[in-house]
């Protein structure tokens with residue numbers, strides 16, 4: 096078959112995107128800007144949407160694919176993932192070296208040294224160059240299959256790079272790379288800030304947050320968080336390449352497109368290794384990931400075999416860990432912050448103390464469970480740590496130094512902002528103010544409503560929001576759109592004036608016309624972010640369509656499970672939610688999602704179609720895109736509104752449900768016929 100121009104452009108774009116990923120993650124030498132990269136991705140997405148038949152699972156656009164899992168499958172590692180012995184002292188490091196020297200009986204040896212990333216260990220398996228499995232370490236023998244989640248991490252190649260020159264050796268049939276998934280500090284910090292702004296509890300540190308993210312059953316959530324990956328070891332490799340050392344194997348990994356540390360280094364002796372350790376103690380703060388030490392390994396692979404392993408860990412490898420940076424200071428008082436959903440977070444006010452180069456005046460106490468666990472009281476001398484974490488944390492209490500006048504920290508019975516009663520949430524960890532009119536919450540929600548990814552109203556900063564609420568100009572979102580009538584009062588606000596008031600009114604008026612997706616993202620529906628809002632808007636088209644949807648209808652939207660459906664349904668059917676929407680409608684805010692431009696025949700127009708099982712000719716995402724392109728709705732579950740169900744190999748319970756509900760069931764050939772493909 097002749098290649099069409101679209102087909103060759105798609106191939107070209109995929110190749111370019113893979114190359115830029117390689118330059119960014121493996122070589123750390125990007126040659127284009129983020130914006131240029133996004134443009135390439137956007138062009139590829141557009142072309143693939145126009146030609147769904149050309150979408151392949153290893154296309155860079157298919158990183159986030161598949162549906163949320165109900166649980167992770169357990170997999171057995173081909174080679175166990177052992178743990179590494181730790182030490183904190185130079186003496187023990189030299190002791191390790193003496194054991195290595197003895198074990199090798201006089202042979203010379205070298206070490207390779209690598210900063211230890213404080214992340215989550217996983218194993219990646221490539222067969223014929225394609226990523227087929229990603230698994231967590233688990234107990235070392237068996238871990239969870241997290242392939243869907245790993246695919247969303249751009250540093251992990253979906254496909255290994257083939258040899259660039261004829262003389263280069265081929266990529267082995269099986270390559271297992273082992274390494275750490277981690278959250279680069281800059282991205283982690285930005286993510287936490289966004290959560291804080293949204294009134295959601297922040298993550299304590301990047302490692303815990305990474306572990307929590309990899310446990311998400313919905314790959315879209317993982318895709319939104321910018322995790323990264325660096326390899327530091329290997330499992331099965333078959334056939335094994337002609338290399339004798341880890342050092343040379345890393346060079347192969349790099350050539351195949353697997354990111355390895357940019358800092359790995361050889362040391363001829365333990366003295367050189369110790370020297371390197373000391374240097375790193377000073378350098379590590381400058382890295383873009385949290386590191387708590389270095390890993391020192393014998394370089395030659397045959398010598399590793401000679402040394403062997405104990406039942407727990409290899410004899411050829413040791414981790415030197417830096418003691419966490421810690422400071423001791425007085426907990427002077429505790430303040431309570433109220434987020435946009437009313438979550439009340441306790442924060443420790445500390446006597447200022449120097450820690451890891453910065454002066455620390457406050458530290459997170461996270462929640463009241465944490466306060467109980469620590470047994471901390473106001474007036475205590477506490478230890479504060481910042482080991483890779485961005486936000487300093489109170490980690491322990493110096494009980495020996497406790498005076499007679501310490502005071503227990505009681506969860507506030509009343510909201511510190513509005514004095515209404517507080518309640519514990521379902522799992523009892525967080526305390527909330529449930530007063531919908533709480534000014535602290537209204538302010539947080541308003542800031543969020545005007546945010547760039549929501550209604551995008553420029554000029555509404557925290558200071559203005561405070562004034563608008565405190566001066567009684569705004570009680571609810573719709574009041575923003577009524578400010579026109581109160582222009583004089585607006586101008587009278589501090590630092591306002593006629594010109595900025597008119598600019599502000601202009602920006603507010605403009606936001607009325609935004610598509611429904613933005614409005615849904617702005618309403619503060621629990622757990623509904625930008626992506627879910629867009630899915631809902633596209634599926635239902637209007638706010639009335641969405642409000643008419645019952646729990647089943649909501650779950651027909653691909654990617655929306657029972658929990659999310661309940662949250663959405665609850666919001667839309669409570670009086671407060673309905674009032675919010677009706678008031679916004681009354682002031683003229685758009686409640687519709689513009690129809691996507693469609694071209695070509697629409698044989699599935701108005702049809703709701705469910706696919707179950709594996710099709711021969713299409714991947715999951717492909718068939719969904721095809722249905723959408725032909726005017727239909729690809730739904731995630733069967734209901735009375737389903738027009739027909741397409742059944743592939745190994746169909747699931749959806750087929751049973753279709754039979755129970757007497758919904759038409761067709762096979763792949765019939766589907767192709769109806770789609771006009773045969």
Ligand SMILES: [Zn+2]
Pocket residue numbers: 433510511512513514515528529530533534535536
């Ligand atoms: Zn309150």
